[in-house]
Amino acid sequence: MMSTLPRYIALAAVAAFVTSAASARDLTVVSWGGAVQKAQSTAFLEPFAQESKAPLRQASWEGGIGILRAKVQSGNADWDVVEVESDELAIGCEENLYEKLDWSKIGGKDIYFPQAVNPCGVGALLYSFVLAYDPAKVKDAPKNWADFYDLKKFPGKRALRSGPKLTLETALMADGVAPADVYKVLGTEEGVNRAFKKLDTIKPNIIWWQTGQKPVELLASGEVAMTGVFNGRITAAKKAGKVFNMVWNQSMFTWDSWVILKGSPNVDAAYKLLNYMSDASRQAKQMSMLANGTSNKQSIAMVDAKDAADLPSAPDNAAHAMEVSAQFWLDNFDKLSDRFTKWVAQ
Amino acid sequence: MTEVHILSRQLHRSNRPRHLASFALVLPLFAFLVFSYGFPIGTMLWQAVSDKEVGIALPNTVAALASWDGKTLPDEKVFRALAADIKKARADETLAPAARRLNYDVSGFREVLFRTARRPPPANTASVKDYIIGIDSAWSNPNYWGAIRNAAGPASLYYLLSAIDLRTNPVGSIIAKPNDSSIFIDIFVRTFEMSLIVTLICVALGFPVAYLLTSLPARLAYPLLVLVLVPFWTSLLVRTAAWVVLLQNRGIVNHALIDLHILSEPTALIYNRLGVYVAMTHILLPYFILPLYSVMKGISPNYMRAAASLGARPIRAFIKVYLPQCASGITAGCLLVFTVAIGFYITPALVGGAADQMISYYIAFYTNTAANWGLACALSVWLLLATFVLYFLYGRLVGGVAGPVT
Numbered sequence: 166m167m168s169t170l171p172r173y174i175a176l177a178a179v180a181a182f183v184t185s186a187a188s189a190r191d192l193t194v195v196s197w198g199g200a201v202q203k204a205q206s207t208a209f210l211e212p213f214a215q216e217s218k219a220p221l222r223q224a225s226w227e228g229g230i231g232i233l234r235a236k237v238q239s240g241n242a243d244w245d246v247v248e249v250e251s252d253e254l255a256i257g258c259e260e261n262l263y264e265k266l267d268w269s270k271i272g273g274k275d276i277y278f279p280q281a282v283n284p285c286g287v288g289a290l291l292y293s294f295v296l297a298y299d300p301a302k303v304k305d306a307p308k309n310w311a312d313f314y315d316l317k318k319f320p321g322k323r324a325l326r327s328g329p330k331l332t333l334e335t336a337l338m339a340d341g342v343a344p345a346d347v348y349k350v351l352g353t354e355e356g357v358n359r360a361f362k363k364l365d366t367i368k369p370n371i372i373w374w375q376t377g378q379k380p381v382e383l384l385a386s387g388e389v390a391m392t393g394v395f396n397g398r399i400t401a402a403k404k405a406g407k408v409f410n411m412v413w414n415q416s417m418f419t420w421d422s423w424v425i426l427k428g429s430p431n432v433d434a435a436y437k438l439l440n441y442m443s444d445a446s447r448q449a450k451q452m453s454m455l456a457n458g459t460s461n462k463q464s465i466a467m468v469d470a471k472d473a474a475d476l477p478s479a480p481d482n483a484a485h486a487m488e489v490s491a492q493f494w495l496d497n498f499d500k501l502s503d504r505f506t507k508w509v510a511q
Numbered sequence: 512m513t514e515v516h517i518l519s520r521q522l523h524r525s526n527r528p529r530h531l532a533s534f535a536l537v538l539p540l541f542a543f544l545v546f547s548y549g550f551p552i553g554t555m556l557w558q559a560v561s562d563k564e565v566g567i568a569l570p571n572t573v574a575a576l577a578s579w580d581g582k583t584l585p586d587e588k589v590f591r592a593l594a595a596d597i598k599k600a601r602a603d604e605t606l607a608p609a610a611r612r613l614n615y616d617v618s619g620f621r622e623v624l625f626r627t628a629r630r631p632p633p634a635n636t637a638s639v640k641d642y643i644i645g646i647d648s649a650w651s652n653p654n655y656w657g658a659i660r661n662a663a664g665p666a667s668l669y670y671l672l673s674a675i676d677l678r679t680n681p682v683g684s685i686i687a688k689p690n691d692s693s694i695f696i697d698i699f700v701r702t703f704e705m706s707l708i709v710t711l712i713c714v715a716l717g718f719p720v721a722y723l724l725t726s727l728p729a730r731l732a733y734p735l736l737v738l739v740l741v742p743f744w745t746s747l748l749v750r751t752a753a754w755v756v757l758l759q760n761r762g763i764v765n766h767a768l769i770d771l772h773i774l775s776e777p778t779a780l781i782y783n784r785l786g787v788y789v790a791m792t793h794i795l796l797p798y799f800i801l802p803l804y805s806v807m808k809g810i811s812p813n814y815m816r817a818a819a820s821l822g823a824r825p826i827r828a829f830i831k832v833y834l835p836q837c838a839s840g841i842t843a844g845c846l847l848v849f850t851v852a853i854g855f856y857i858t859p860a861l862v863g864g865a866a867d868q869m870i871s872y873y874i875a876f877y878t879n880t881a882a883n884w885g886l887a888c889a890l891s892v893w894l895l896l897a898t899f900v901l902y903f904l905y906g907r908l909v910g911g912v913a914g915p916v917t
Binding site (some may be wrong): 228229230231234256259260261270322327373375386387389425449495496497498499500503504506507509510511 | 759866
């Protein structure tokens with residue numbers, strides 16, 4: 166008894182370890198859940214699994230380079246292909262968390278928009294941070310971030326994303342900084358002070374949201390009349406019958422990318438999937454379900470004019486937009502995040 | 512004497528199989544505890560002091576800086592070591608973690624390091640010092656060199672100090688962080704303040720309930736006890752989400768207040784401190800009521816009767832006779848509520864605003880989003896320490912006091 170019990174435990178532990186190590190893992194694709202993943206699943210993931218006759222597992226996450234670092238460094242990452250934000254792409258590439266892409270396996274760099282090409286990732290979605298409002302709740306339509314910060318014209322609560330990123334930019338634009346100069350100004354001490362000073366003017370009237378769907382809920386429940394929000398969520402809400410409007414003037418666009426995690430046992434299958442997803446007509450199918458741009462240059466021509474008008478890349482929408490600077494946030498996030506945490510509690 | 516000795520040895524020997532058997536039975540639990548508590552907590556403690564990235568990437572620079580005075584500019588030798596280290600670190604891909612670590616201490620260091628790495632000095636450069644300062648004048652600032660020296664590793668107090676808003680300056684003395692980046696003391700104070708207020712609300716609401724439960728006949732008391740227990744068994748997430756539904760702008764509470772003409776338009780009951788207090792109190796109330804109830808249950812009504820028969824008025828009898836006997840239950844309940852409250856994460860995240868987040872929120876933030884595990888672990892260490900202090904107090908106050916006399 167004394168000797169057998171520990172031996173059984175040891176045996177069981179070894180058996181569990183051996184079986185988990187020996188069983189080949191299915192290709193695992195990780196995206197952001199909700200409407201985004203549903204569209205990706207319908208346009209790419211499910212048909213790919215059917216055609217390749219290989220099981221494909223899906224998971225979702227809410228971002229955070231810490232999670233990817235933990236998975237890769239532990240040596241037994243259970244994810245293969247992940248959709249990451251632009252700053253996660255840059256940090257992870259520097260830290261060697263992703264496979265360096267072999268573009269010959271996915272159609273060559275030339276079929277993609279140049280902004281969708283990165284040594285470690287290929288563009289997945291182009292989306293924008295826009296001002297959205299409930300027309301029933303405001304007297305006039307807000308036209309820019311200056312209106313968003315104007316309590317006289319638009320009294321009541323409004324919502325922004327909790328954190329310095331995508332918040333300080335709106336404050337500077339509201340204070341009269343041209344979109345092209347936002348990061349130049351924000352790179353200086355005076356610029357940061359100026360942004361926080363502008364935020365001070367509406368601070369008691371801001372509700373801070375964390376997850377992407379929250380601002381839509383806040384608009385729908387009447388908690389706020391306007392909010393900063395990612396465009397795809399608003400288009401999805403409009404398709405579900407809500408009457409919300411978006412302001413594309415001074416919107417901020419950015420790319421999410423697909424990466425293959427370093428050390429993935431399914432690199433070949435992952436490349437096959439990325440290649441499958443590069444197809445223009447399949448991307449057009451996704452765009453008809455989800456109002457976000459995709460990587461293949463040809464795809465946009467295949468989308469209905471009605472759906473195309475809601476894309477961040479539509480000429481009217483892109484005319485007065487700026488790109489979120491991943492590099493700026495890579496260098497300044499820690500400092501500005503501390504400052505934001507301090508400011509928000511004061 | 513010897514016979515006793517032999518006897519006890521024999522007894523011991525005959526008992527040994529039983530001891531071993533019971534040890535073998537406890538072994539799985541022990542192994543479970545080591546794996547699920549000991550190992551992660553040990554790793555966490557180590558992460559909070561581990562500081563090895565810069566030492567790995569810039570070993571020669573760190574060694575050359577050992578004799579630096581911390582005030583003047585380092586000499587040519589140090590600059591040459593830096594140039595060589597950066598070149599090698601870039602090839603080995605160890606530069607990025609080091610840059611990340613240095614950027615925590617001096618914001619902007621990351622970009623300085625990479626800018627320097629992109630322009631290695633030509634082989635025959637006369638003064639590498641002038642060349643590197645020419646690339647970025649930040650290298651003439653002792654703060655940057657101090658950051659490298661203080662990160663020499665392999666272990667340091669950097670993260671533990673950071674977590675309480677302190678840092679080490681280039682000369683090596685510990686100083687307060689500048690005001691803009693001192694955030695954690697405020698957050699710890701906020702965490703304790705919010706927990707204390709929730710505890711006090713629990714006392715105010717829980718004491719009458721526990722008293723009612725003890726004084727009612729069992730026929731009525733047990734259904735009421737179930738009303739205390741059902742929320743206790745319900746998922747924390749469900750209860751928190753329910754408060755979102757109740758308290759939001761178009762929620763039931765606001766509607767009721769408007770229909771009763773108490774309010775003319777909806778008031779903010781959620782995404783602020785008030786919402787957090789309401790939801791946390793609701794979740795933690797059973798933790799206060801149950802220990803107090805069990806203590807009150809043991810107090811004989813004869814003491815109150817005796818006090819009354821000796822002429823004490825009800826209030827005096829309550830304060831002088833009843834309350835002291837409840838003291839251990841109140842202390843136990845308070846400490847339990849307070850200890851659980853300081854670790855709260857989900858509830859403030861869902862019903863609180865940005866200024867109502869407690870320390871656990873920032874631990875999660877530094878683990879996942881900012882990916883600064885050293886700092887996340889250091890914050891956890893301080894929180895764990897606070898919990899240990901409370902546990903110690905709990906042992907002293909509750910364990911030390913004799914239970915109610917029966």
